[in-house]
Amino acid sequence: MKIQELNDLDSLINQIPMILRERPDTLFLNQQRGNASDFIHRVQTAHGLVADFDGTLHSGNQWEDLRRCMRTDLKQADEKAATKYFSDQRSDLGDIKFILNSVWDLHHSEFTKGQLTSLAHSTSIREGGLKLLQSFSRVAIISFGLKDFIEEWCDIHGCEAEIFALQVHWQTPNSTRSNLECLCLGGMERTVVSDANKGYMRDVFCASHNLELKELLILGDSPTDIKLMTPEAVNVLIVPHHDPQSDRITSRLRSLAEFWPNLSAILCSDSLKFLADIRQNRT
Secondary structure (H helix, E strand, C coil): CEEEEECCHHHHHHHHHHHHHHCCCEEEEEHHHCCHHHHHHHHHHCCEEEECCECCCECCCHHHHHHCCCCHHHHHHHHHHHHHHCCCCCCHHHHHHHHHHHHHHHHHCCCEHHHHHHHHHCCCCCCCHHHHHHCCCCEEEEEEEEHHHHHHHHHHHCCCCEEEEECEEECCCCCCCCHHHCEEEEECHHHCCCHHHHHHHHHHHHHHCCCCHHHEEEEECCHHHHHHCCCCCEEEEECCCCCCCHHHHHHHHHCHHHHHHHCCEEEECCCCHHHHHHHCCCC
């Protein structure tokens, strides 16, 4: 892993295209937030981990998987709506409508809990991600996604985390229907997590576990995670070399200027192993 300290955003922007093209694993440190020794010490001594899910803990996007279970016409409409999510035309209200409509599309496609379980089993974790998660006793995953999906994923990979995400309402099983056959009935609206309340969910997690913001390591990968990253915490933006979503790559790079003031570091890598090694004092 190459470590490079930067004084300003312009020098980073000039290097990002080469980094993504040639793919060396690089950690860019924001010198305005401390040097390499400061960063390593704070990551080693952090007491809580707050992480986004899609694109951060795993490389894919759960919604791309979920769309495979939608009716063809609903899938096409949902894909079209998703392009707006990565554009400059977004709003918090629009994001909330989008995710609730997506869950209704699953409902009208007769999506079952068994299908969700199967999809979660096919979703991988970034290299080093499990060791990183297991190095913390207090972990929050805060996602513009489905709580049920992430809970299943955590169980599969042996992760323990408090999950903040939209919860699905399932049909109650009866004597002739197994739990996995239960149909999705819609989303519980009050559990939606969007840009507007990601920071609030972070603060709820801290309050419930008696954590100070300065004790957190926060990981995110896209503009939707900007409000997760508070100045007091150690904030790391994940910029992977490979990303199945070109829209997500574009929006990530377009928002670097918004991220920069709060960022401690930018990790250009498909792996979280370097952070996990820091936690285990193997730098």
